[in-house]
Amino acid sequence: MKTIIALFVMAALSACSVNSSKKPNDEAMKFGIMYKELIQAELIFPDDGMGKECLLSIQLSETGEITQLTSSGDELLCSAGEKAVNQVGKFPMPADKDKSVIDELRTIKLTLSPVNVRR
Numbered sequence: 001m002k003t004i005i006a007l008f009v010m011a012a013l014s015a016c017s018v019n020s021s022k023k024p025n026d027e028a029m030k031f032g033i034m035y036k037e038l039i040q041a042e043l044i045f046p047d048d049g050m051g052k053e054c055l056l057s058i059q060l061s062e063t064g065e066i067t068q069l070t071s072s073g074d075e076l077l078c079s080a081g082e083k084a085v086n087q088v089g090k091f092p093m094p095a096d097k098d099k100s101v102i103d104e105l106r107t108i109k110l111t112l113s114p115v116n117v118r119r
Contacts, residue, residue, distance in 0.1 A: 042084035
């Protein structure tokens with residue numbers, strides 16, 4: 001049995017939030033997926049994390065530095081999530097400096113939820 005972390009993007013970008021009527025930008029979605037993968041690569045979750053969740057909220061500067069990181073949920077899982085985000089450090093931003101895309105990328109909301117996968 002293999003255990004993995006499922007990292008769900010609840011509202012990875014401000015444009016993707018449930019209350020938004022705005023269509024997400026393709027470039028912003030591409031970077032949102034990249035951010036999820038960067039965090040997931042650094043994530044080491046606690047052994048007793050099954051069935052628990054942590055909501056992470058990350059604010060980035062226009063250059064990709066973390067300006068604010070908050071979490072709510074299981075304390076150990078949130079601690080692991082915060083550590084993973086901090087290990088990523090600086091998140092890549094689009095090279096074309098499109099302000100609308102960068103603005104969308106500056107707010108990231110993720111749900112960490114360990115799941116069992118049998119193979």
